[in-house]
Amino acid sequence: MEKIIEFYWDLGSTNSYFALHLIKPVAKKHGATVVPHPFNLGYVFRKQNYVLMEEPKVKLRSRKIDLMRWAKRYNLPFQMPKKFPMKTSPALRGALVMRRLGKEWEYMEKIFAAYWERNDASVGELDGLKPIATDLGVDPAEFERLVESDQIRHELIFETDGGLERGVFGVPTFFVGEEMFWGKDRMEFIDDELTSPTPPRVRRPATPAAV
Template sequence: MAQDNLSSSSKKVRKEVEMYWDLGSTNAYFALKLIRPVLARHDAGLVLHPFNLGHVFRLHNYVLMEEPPAKIANRKRDLARWAEKYQLPFRFPTRFPIKTSRALRGSLVMRRHGLELAYVDAIMSAYWERDDHSVADYAGLRTVAAGLGVDPDAFEAECESAEIREQLARSTDGGLARGVFGVPAMFVGDELFWGKDRMEFIEDELGRR
């Protein structure tokens, strides 16, 4: 299982948190930020699992944003509160939702280079902080890959390969088999925690291990 430790130390990590994520999830953006201090306090590693929300939504006949306008407006205000509280440069993008399968496959390619977490951070920042929806397509993803020192032509070719496509399908199906219904979904062992506001519970579980 691939790991992204948040330290350059080569010492063995005693604990880990697994996180299922999707670029199109506001709460996954926040969770990736808020999990960092929790991991640091427990000397724990982070294992990332791309999870294709678009596929899962279609599977369950769920249409994003088809909710009462008042609820959507309140959600956006609530997100702004989270950004203010934790001093994060979050801004709701002008183009939402976006197709994320290319970006998700890109994370699996970057895993091979040991750059998975750096890549995910980069695309999350682009979309949720700078309103850069180009990361939905290769035009933006190639730039991210190049910025991380990976040849963009090779990156795109690998993203389109049958092997990487199958890996994303397995990652998503594996999450469904474990009970994942949305993201961010985080596991400590077999315990599932869903949402950006579950950090206290994750910390408690890490403390017990």
């Protein structure tokens, strides 16, 4: 049976950047396929009345230091972009367009590298995404048409709402079968789950009320 790792992500998530790289050796080890799910974190934050940067300064400072430690440990060219946070829905819709063309993962790697390695916030808008489409051999005008289409917009809503229904509250979130793993630091647990899967949950019939 093919092993599947589902991966909920958002371009605006620092930890999704690391997860994108760290999940690859785990998948390779087990011969698993990573199935990405774009997840509109901005929409979810608004729904939850959560404002990303309205946290204690000491926490934000510590988080940045911690991210640079992760970058050093895994030899990744990560840097905090000057424009943060940013709107990511066009980029997320772009991933769904690229899914149709069999280029979803390549596209994800390019937009994450642009934003989190080269400080290129233009990938938050269509004008910055179209050159990436061109690099991947996709007509930029057709790419723009599809990204702006109602069908792709509805697909992103479907992906995000579907994640919420499964219990996703942030990204990166992974699923192996029914087991959910949240965060870039859960790779060992995912490895364990792929090695020895948790038995499927059995729904027991309700106990009849005493009469």
